[in-house]
Amino acid sequence: ETGVTQTPRHLVMGMTNKKSLKCEQHLGHNAMYWYKQSAKKPLELMFVYNFKEQTENNSVPSRFSPECPNSSHLFLHLHTLQPEDSALYLCASSPAGGLKDGELFFGEGSRLTVL
Amino acid sequence: GQQLNQSPQSMFIQEGEDVSMNCTSSSIFNTWLWYKQDPGEGPVLLIALYKAGELTSNGRLTAQFGITRKDSFLNISASIPSDVGIYFCAGQPGHGNQFYFGTGTSLTVIP
Numbered sequence: 001e002t003g004v005t006q007t008p009r010h011l012v013m014g015m016t017n018k019k020s021l022k023c024e025q026h027l028g029h030n031a032m033y034w035y036k037q038s039a040k041k042p043l044e045l046m047f048v049y050n051f052k053e054q055t056e057n058n059s060v061p062s063r064f065s066p067e068c069p070n071s072s073h074l075f076l077h078l079h080t081l082q083p084e085d086s087a088l089y090l091c092a093s094s095p096a097g098g099l100k101d102g103e104l105f106f107g108e109g110s111r112l113t114v115l
Numbered sequence: 116g117q118q119l120n121q122s123p124q125s126m127f128i129q130e131g132e133d134v135s136m137n138c139t140s141s142s143i144f145n146t147w148l149w150y151k152q153d154p155g156e157g158p159v160l161l162i163a164l165y166k167a168g169e170l171t172s173n174g175r176l177t178a179q180f181g182i183t184r185k186d187s188f189l190n191i192s193a194s195i196p197s198d199v200g201i202y203f204c205a206g207q208p209g210h211g212n213q214f215y216f217g218t219g220t221s222l223t224v225i226p
Contacts, residue, residue: 002159042118043158043203043216056213090157104148104205104214106157 003027006091006107013081014115021076021110023091029105031096032074034066037088037109049074050096081114088112121204121217129225134191136220138204145209147187149178152201152219161202162189194224 004025013019025032034046048056049068063085065077074091091107121138128134138147146165150158162173164180164187171178177190187206191198204217 002157004157006157040218042218045213048213103160103163105160106150108157109155111155 002105002107004091004093004105004107006089006110008110009108010111010113012113012115013078015081015083017081018077018079020078021089021091021112023074023076023107025072025074025091025093025105025107027093027095027105029093029095030071031094032068032071033092033094033104034064034074034076035090035092035106037090043090046076078112081112083114086112086114119204119206119215119217121220123220124218125221125223127223127225128194130194130196132194134194134198134222135188136202137186137188138206138217139186140206140215141185142208143184144206144215145184146207147178147180148205148207148214149176149187149189150203150205152203154200158203191222194222196224196226198222199224 007022030051032049036044045058046060047066052068063080067075088109088111090109092104094104119138119140148163149161151161152158162171162178167180167184168182169180175192179188201219201221203219205214207214
């Protein structure tokens with residue numbers, strides 16, 4: 001239990017569906033992240049939120065839309081995805097700005113399959 | 116984005132053996148992190164390093180922050196079957212919240 005909870009753990013969707021991934025952190029952190037993990041590739045940073053403000057968008061296609069209503073919750077809205085978007089999507093959080101700024105904690109991931 | 120070079124890519128070792136892996140970067144980092152990931156799970160933080168030369172242990176795991184600040188090492192002593200998994204390094208340059216990740220070392224421990 002890392003203090004970062006992701007739901008759902010598994011998701012299968014068609015290319016025309018709209019779905020959302022949810023992340024919640026119970027660590028009191030101020031920064032939250034979405035990463036994409038594909039086979040045989042390093043983790044790819046998608047989005048970063050600091051104190052609910054988006055500070056990084058790593059050239060992610062608009063079919064991925066993040067939402068951060070508060071420092072504890074992060075969503076990734078999915079719309080008209082492609083089969084190559086199938087991957088493990090990892091949420092993470094970090095203290096941001098404090099002494100332990102560099103500690104990044106991950107959730108268990110949401111395995112997405114796009115048919 | 117920046118990529119860390121992690122080696123070896125995979126290791127097959129006998130139970131009880133020691134393991135060493137490392138990560139190198141072309142630029143300086145202020146933080147090095149080491150993670151373990153089991154299949155279908157998220158990476159779990161093993162050790163965090165914040166100072167050049169720092170040597171930190173977590174049970175049978177020991178990690179070092181290289182003096183040049185461009186590399187880091189992870190050692191596992193007396194490996195056991197539950198050490199099986201993929202080990203990732205991650206580095207943070209110090210500006211903003213950007214973390215860069217290695218490609219992972221897949222460890223197999225043969226009983």
